[in-house]
Amino acid sequence: EATLRVLFNEELGAVLQVRRADRARLQALAVSHGLDKILHPIGEPREKLGIKLFLGSETVMRGNWTQWLSAWQETSHAMQRLRDNPVSADAERAWRIDDADPGLSPKLGFEPGADIAAPFIASGARPRVAILREQGVNGEVEMAAAFTRAGFEAVDVHMS
Incomplete structure (x- = not known):
């Protein structure tokens, strides 16, 4: 119960994904700014859908991320069904937890490095x-x- 309160609190914080090769550099940076006591490794990405949460070397929770996401969004989904079209709300929820959906794949119709603002700078x-x-x-x-x-x-x- 205490672990869940820590993981799902609404206090200011961040989760960073850092390459294994950069972990020591991040730790050194945290030490140099006095943040080393509040920097904690909480996991690493895997190919599988399962998630395990550890406290020290003990596994305190394990499950499938789609189940956890579904539980996390349950209240928002219920409110959305009341406020919006229930069929649309259900479709959106199903899409969010579809682990086979690859997500959005942008296809750019422009060169990202081009300075498109240059002609307009200081032109009013x-x-x-x-x-x-x-x-x-x-x-x-x-x-x-x-x-x-x-x-x-x-x-x-x-x-x-």
Whole structure:
């Protein structure tokens, strides 16, 4: 029970995936910044779907990540079914836990290294950016203000 409280707390923290060859360098960096006492290895990626959680050398939990993800999202899914189309909510949940789905594979239609902003710098042009919002989501005013301050023309787009 205590292990679950630690793993699923909402305190500030981060999970980093670091190549095995870079672990010593990360540890040294943590020591140099006084963070070595709060840096803890918690696992490593595997090809299989199973997850094992250790506390020291003891296995404290093991399971399939899709089962854990499903349990984690249960409340959000129930709320989404009430708020949105239940068929769509169920389809989205099934997609999220489909371990055979390879995910998105972007196909770029441009050269990522190209500086596409160069012609517009110091020209006074204000590129348009869409601020998407949907029912029940807040923060679009602050987002629009931030983009406007950064030199964009913010356009409010309501999703329904």
